Amino acid sequence: MQTMKFRAAIAAVALAALAAVPAAHAKGADAPVTEAELAAHIKVLAGDAFEGRAPGTDGEDRTIAYIVGEWAKAGLEAVPGSTTPWLQPVPFVESKAVSGTARFKVHGRDFAIEDDGIILTGRETSAALANVPGVFVGYGVDGAGKVNADVTGKLAIMLFDNAPFGDKLPRYRERRQMLADAGAAAVLVIATDAVPWAQLRDSAGSAAVRLASAKPGAPVSGFLSLEAADALLKKAGQDGAAVREAAKSPDYKGIALPVTADLATQSAIRPFASNNVIAKLPGAKPDGKAVLFLGHWDHLGICGKDGDADRICNGAVDNASGIAVLIEVAKRLASGPRPDRDIYFLATTAEEKGLLGAHYFADHPVVPLTDITVALNVDTIAISPRGTPVATIGRGKPAYDAVVRQAATKFGRKLDEDGEADAFIQRQDGWALGAKGVTSLMVGGSFSDMPLLQAFLGGDYHEAADNFSDKIPLGGAAEDADLHVALGRAFADVKAWSGK
Ligand SMILES: [Zn+2]
Numbered sequence: 288m289q290t291m292k293f294r295a296a297i298a299a300v301a302l303a304a305l306a307a308v309p310a311a312h313a314k315g316a317d318a319p320v321t322e323a324e325l326a327a328h329i330k331v332l333a334g335d336a337f338e339g340r341a342p343g344t345d346g347e348d349r350t351i352a353y354i355v356g357e358w359a360k361a362g363l364e365a366v367p368g369s370t371t372p373w374l375q376p377v378p379f380v381e382s383k384a385v386s387g388t389a390r391f392k393v394h395g396r397d398f399a400i401e402d403d404g405i406i407l408t409g410r411e412t413s414a415a416l417a418n419v420p421g422v423f424v425g426y427g428v429d430g431a432g433k434v435n436a437d438v439t440g441k442l443a444i445m446l447f448d449n450a451p452f453g454d455k456l457p458r459y460r461e462r463r464q465m466l467a468d469a470g471a472a473a474v475l476v477i478a479t480d481a482v483p484w485a486q487l488r489d490s491a492g493s494a495a496v497r498l499a500s501a502k503p504g505a506p507v508s509g510f511l512s513l514e515a516a517d518a519l520l521k522k523a524g525q526d527g528a529a530v531r532e533a534a535k536s537p538d539y540k541g542i543a544l545p546v547t548a549d550l551a552t553q554s555a556i557r558p559f560a561s562n563n564v565i566a567k568l569p570g571a572k573p574d575g576k577a578v579l580f581l582g583h584w585d586h587l588g589i590c591g592k593d594g595d596a597d598r599i600c601n602g603a604v605d606n607a608s609g610i611a612v613l614i615e616v617a618k619r620l621a622s623g624p625r626p627d628r629d630i631y632f633l634a635t636t637a638e639e640k641g642l643l644g645a646h647y648f649a650d651h652p653v654v655p656l657t658d659i660t661v662a663l664n665v666d667t668i669a670i671s672p673r674g675t676p677v678a679t680i681g682r683g684k685p686a687y688d689a690v691v692r693q694a695a696t697k698f699g700r701k702l703d704e705d706g707e708a709d710a711f712i713q714r715q716d717g718w719a720l721g722a723k724g725v726t727s728l729m730v731g732g733s734f735s736d737m738p739l740l741q742a743f744l745g746g747d748y749h750e751a752a753d754n755f756s757d758k759i760p761l762g763g764a765a766e767d768a769d770l771h772v773a774l775g776r777a778f779a780d781v782k783a784w785s786g787k
Pocket of ligand 1: 605639749
């Protein structure tokens, strides 16, 4: 999507900003980040002109120009040697189901599943599978995290929920991919009460986006509603509730069903490009270690249907608020005493599609991952008022926890160490880096006050209502921004932090 003209425009934005680099801040403490500063950024980023910041759209171009402009103004630099200064192009493939049909036979006799009970998507423009034998695989993995059944050339029918055994067992997307890698011709995921069927159908019906470099999924994949799955299992002589219960054993091996399926799909496949934004604050005494700040710039774009009063999911809290914080943190760190270590700032794309920009960065880092002493992710930070205790997603390494505690205490803030925040560890960009061994923390008040967070997640979250307004609490975000300035300084301090 981005043309050469766009790249030239980005360079111009950065150059113009250079002329306006602020003079070094007076000696001493960093000026506190204010609600007004954050509000000004959020208002722009979550404005209708940015069209909800969907990857690969004009909204992306505007978002990137704004972030690059602000970071350049702050005094950050493009990463030297990058082919596209400020940007890391990330290639994607979008696929959208056009049509799908499924015909099942049980014991050789036709069995109809109601249209509403199945969702199909294809990997290629068209797929047609005939007479594929069905196997119920439970969670698809055993207690050791390995594929638990022979699925080669078969239709694997798998449960959505996380397996109730094992320590770090993969989520359904990863398990679905493992079944595809094991040779499944098709994978159908049985829906769960946790995600309403209508919501699943909406999200499966809209375009799916994957990294162009991602391993291909099964030729056909999709979902079965709980009712449809139970009806199919019943016809095949199995009780749905009983097989789900049996599947909870880490030794479960699945059951071959007397079921065959003819599956056909038509899909629209479209490659497109998006970008991570990457900037650097060169350290005063670099020792080979680096601090990485990150947050996702993308959101859901035009999410409403024709006729809706508001069709744009503006993503004010999720995550214009996090980008606003990263802009102000960059300004403080660049204008105050220069930190020892290099500090990188990364605004990721396609977090909303499954942390894809962060995964791409983790696969193509501009600084060796082993050099990153800590990654600090900032996401959905405008939830809580001033005075909210500090929770840390990714807690548990005593030396790191001590740095966070010291910084929080300096601001008179209490720590929330009840561990509730950990429930979100897989739902944020830091997970992509953590999976590759980088210590990744998400620190702040937003994930401390669970009733407030749940009120957001059950309300405006991922809806057109996540707009900028005076009602968004920015006091906690401003305090968290100050905390991140302090954390940046602490982790970049060669004497005080060994960089382990
Ligand atoms: Zn989101």
